[in-house]
Amino acid sequence: xxxxxxxxxxxxxxxxxxxxxxxxxxxxxxxxxxxxxxxxxxxxxxxxxxxxxxxxxxxxxxxxxxxxxxxxxxxxxxxxxxxxxxxxxxxxxxxxxxxxxxxxxxxxxxxxxxxxxxxxxxxxxxxxxxxxxxxxxxxxxxxxxxxxxxxxxxxxxxxxxxxxxxxxxxxxxxxxxxxxxxxxxxxxxxxxxxxxxxxxxxxxxxxxxxxxxxxxxxxxxxxxxxxxxxxxxxxxxxxxxxxxxxxxxxxxxxxxxxxxxxxxxxxxxxxxxxxxxxxxxxxxxxxxxxxxxxxxxxxxxxxxxxxxxxxxxxxxxxxxxxxxxxxxxxxxxxxxxxxxxxxxxxxxxxxxxxxxxxxxxxxxxxxxxxxxxxxxxxxxxxxxxxxxxxxxxxxxxxxxxxxxxxxxxxxxxxxxxxxxxxxxxxxxxxxxxxxxxxxxxxxxxxxxxxxxxxxxxxxxxxxxxxxxxxxxxxxxxxxxxxxxxxxxxxxxxxxxxxxxxxxxxxxxxxxxxxxxxxxxxxxxxxxxxxxxxxxxxxxxxxxx
Ligand code: PEP
Ligand code: MG
Numbered sequence: 029x030x031x032x033x034x035x036x037x038x039x040x041x042x043x044x045x046x047x048x049x050x051x052x053x054x055x056x057x058x059x060x061x062x063x064x065x066x067x068x069x070x071x072x073x074x075x076x077x078x079x080x081x082x083x084x085x086x087x088x089x090x091x092x093x094x095x096x097x098x099x100x101x102x103x104x105x106x107x108x109x110x111x112x113x114x115x116x117x118x119x120x121x122x123x124x125x126x127x128x129x130x131x132x133x134x135x136x137x138x139x140x141x142x143x144x145x146x147x148x149x150x151x152x153x154x155x156x157x158x159x160x161x162x163x164x165x166x167x168x169x170x171x172x173x174x175x176x177x178x179x180x181x182x183x184x185x186x187x188x189x190x191x192x193x194x195x196x197x198x199x200x201x202x203x204x205x206x207x208x209x210x211x212x213x214x215x216x217x218x219x220x221x222x223x224x225x226x227x228x229x230x231x232x233x234x235x236x237x238x239x240x241x242x243x244x245x246x247x248x249x250x251x252x253x254x255x256x257x258x259x260x261x262x263x264x265x266x267x268x269x270x271x272x273x274x275x276x277x278x279x280x281x282x283x284x285x286x287x288x289x290x291x292x293x294x295x296x297x298x299x300x301x302x303x304x305x306x307x308x309x310x311x312x313x314x315x316x317x318x319x320x321x322x323x324x325x326x327x328x329x330x331x332x333x334x335x336x337x338x339x340x341x342x343x344x345x346x347x348x349x350x351x352x353x354x355x356x357x358x359x360x361x362x363x364x365x366x367x368x369x370x371x372x373x374x375x376x377x378x379x380x381x382x383x384x385x386x387x388x389x390x391x392x393x394x395x396x397x398x399x400x401x402x403x404x405x406x407x408x409x410x411x412x413x414x415x416x417x418x419x420x421x422x423x424x425x426x427x428x429x430x431x432x433x434x435x436x437x438x439x440x441x442x443x444x445x446x447x448x449x450x451x452x453x454x455x456x457x458x459x460x461x462x463x464x465x466x467x468x469x470x471x472x473x474x475x476x477x478x479x480x481x482x483x484x485x486x487x488x489x490x491x492x493x494x495x496x497x498x499x500x501x502x503x504x505x506x507x508x509x510x511x512x513x514x515x516x517x518x519x520x521x522x523x524x525x526x527x528x529x530x531x532x533x534x535x536x537x538x539x540x541x542x543x544x545x546x547x548x549x550x551x552x553x554x555x556x557x558x559x560x561x562x563x564x565x566x567x568x569x570x571x572x
Contacts, residue, residue: 029094039088042097045137049078052133065273065314067163069298070126076300077130083108097138105131117337119297125178126300129159152215154207167192173215175203175222197222248525252283256528258510262536266528267325267518269496272298273311276318278521283528286322286379288444288518289496290315292367293329296336302363308370316378323379325444325518326371327423328364328396330385331356334460339363348458353386358395368403375415383421383444388428390435425449425497430478433485437493443486444518447497451475470499471556473549476508480547483513494518506530507562508555511543538562 030038053075060067077083083104090100105127112124152173153166166174174189174196189196195217200206207213207224214223214234223230256266267288268279279287295311296302303311316324332340332352339360344350357364371382384396397420404416424430425446437443451470452459459468469475479495486493494516499505501519506527509517519527542562549555 029099030091030096032094035092038091038097038100041138042084042087042091042100045097045134046078046084048137049130049133050075052137053078065311066298069295073126073298073300074130074133077126078134098135101131101134101138116343117334119336123300125157128157132159152213154203154213156204163189163192167194173213173217174198175200175207175213175215177201177203248529251525251528251532252281254283254528254532256285256531258531258534258536258539260535260537262510262515264510264514264531265494265516266524266531267323267494267496267516268521268524269518270315270521273314273318275521276315276324279524280318280320280322282521282524284322284521284524286319287315287324288494288516289383290324290326291330292326293331293336296329296331296338301338302366305366305370305373308367309373312371312374312380313377316374316380319378321379323381325381325383325421327383327385328354328357329367348452354384354392354396355386357384358392358399361399364396364399365403368400369407372404372407372414372416372418373412375418376413380415381419381421381442383423383442385423385446386425386449387422387436388426390432390439393422393436393439423449423496424478424482425453427454427478430454430482433482434488437485437489437491440491442491443482443493445479445482445493445495445497447475447479447495447499450478450497451499454478469552470497470502471505471508471559472552473546473555476512476546476549476555479509480512480543487513492516501527503530504556504559504563507534507539507542508546508559510534510536511539511541511546513540 053071057068057071057075060071087097087100087104090103091097095103109124109127112120112127115121149170150172151169152175153162153171154175155162156177158166158174158176171194174194176196176198177200178198195215197215197217197220200222203222207222211224212226212231214221214226214230216222216234223234226234256264258264265285266283267286268275268282268284269289269291270276270279270287271291271294276287292312295308299307312326329336330353331337332350332355333348335352337347340347340351340356351359357367368382371380374380382400384393387393400420404414407414408416419441421440421442421444422429422436423444423446424433424436426449429436430445430450433443447470448459451457451468451472454475455467455469455472457464457468483493493514494500495509495514496518500509500517501523503526507530510531517527539562542558545558546555549558
């Protein structure tokens with residue numbers, strides 16, 4: 029607590045620290061601009077928090093009631109952190125870290141200290157949390173691994189570690205107590221295991237695994253430039269699922285033929301709000317510019333359920349069955365229009381497709397089209413350059429959409445099967461609930477039949493159909509999907525080369541034969557058994 033006579037001085041200290049924090053963040057943004065658009069957007073969200081006038085006013089009020097500047101900053105941010113901690117949405121809970129980073133910077137500025145790092149190259153960083161700003165620094169220092177005490181797999185630092193390809197294990201409580209400076213550590217990002225001071229046998233086995241992995245990786249790397257074609261000459265278009273512009277670079281590097289799914293809602297997480305049409309336009313454009321002439325499919329914001337929930341009016345008991353995807357977009361046409369406008373403006377910079385999530389009725393498609401037509405007319409009247417005829421597609425991720433696939437196929441330019449949600453809704457199994465994880469399987473015969481029905485509908489009408497759910501990258505599913513007649517698959521860039529390898533090993537005729545049997549299966553176990561026998565038959569063939 030401070031005396032009344034100290035209030036003015038404390039408020040001055042706060043203002044100085046505030047200015048320093050903002051200047052520091054702006055400087056960091058400048059530095060990051062050439063490095064990573066993701067880091068820039070994260071730092072921008074820090075800047076937004078730090079510059080929030082309501083928060084600043086509240087801190088000043090606390091000082092005026094007798095708190096020191098430091099205490100006022102900590103107490104005010106604690107209120108916001110507690111509010112976020114209690115959110116049902118995990119993504120919102122993870123935003124607590126953003127507030128912590130801003131507090132840390134403000135406190136450092138108040139104490140007139142600069143944060144500094146000392147690090148040898150080839151180090152593993154062990155910390156409570158790691159800021160994206162730190163990440164940039166660590167990457168420059170050739171850090172080889174990260175361990176943090178808190179955070180989730182969707183936290184920004186984790187997203188970056190993945191982008192940089194640096195192994196990270198998160199959520200190890202007391203890691204900073206248990207691990208000492210200079211300790212030898214193994215960070216196994218595949219299993220989430222950390223071994224401190226490993227014995228010789230463990231070290232040796234990990235060295236062996238690392239050597240195997242780098243051999244496998246370099247063997248696969250040679251596939252990047254080779255065509256994605258089966259042994260019997262069927263070409264399979266291999267596209268990427270991406271969340272950020274940096275992912276687009278990764279997609280190009282592994283030889284993907286464009287992007288089959290941009291989960292645009294990740295932009296909302298990075299901004300922490302709905303960006304305006306100009307901000308969105310820049311984001312879409314930066315992806316298109318990286319993809320050259322290859323096509324890029326932007327999916328409209330899939331808001332709701334376990335994803336970004338900003339704008340959903342109240343708590344939902346069953347959010348996965350609630351105001352999600354297209355339902356939310358039709359509920360908030362203002363948000364939908366802004367996104368359509370930004371995508372149409374960006375469409376002059378590349379080969380753009382636009383896709384609607386969570387569709388379950390023709391009425392939703394018609395309503396979306398009306399909004400689109402209205403936006404096109406308004407852009408035309410303002411003289412804005414756009415490509416008004418970008419292909420429109422729907423995602424088939426509800427049983428209703430799969431059963432009506434033929435009707436959708438007659439009304440759109442392409443279909444894309446979201447097997448994650450198609451399995452969730454067909455099997456009535458929450459995809460985020462570990463208690464029912466053993467029931468959630470897109471290889472369930474009911475899901476397989478819905479996929480088959482969708483592919484047939486698209487083929488009958490003569491429009492392209494792809495799979496962009498996780499099943500597309502599933503090691504056991506490649507033959508199934510080829511046998512079902514799929515010739516377009518979209519996966520995370522990190523899975524693309526392995527998938528291409530499996531495609532190049534496959535014989536489409538044999539796959540189709542096996543699928544005829546799969547379609548008679550009545551259990552998931554049987555489906556796996558049929559596919560396994562097919563793969564056993566392929567065993568031992570050379571990769572060419
Ligand atoms: C899907 O549901 O399969 C899909 C690709 O969409 P998301 O995982 O983003 O829901
Ligand atoms: Mg989905």
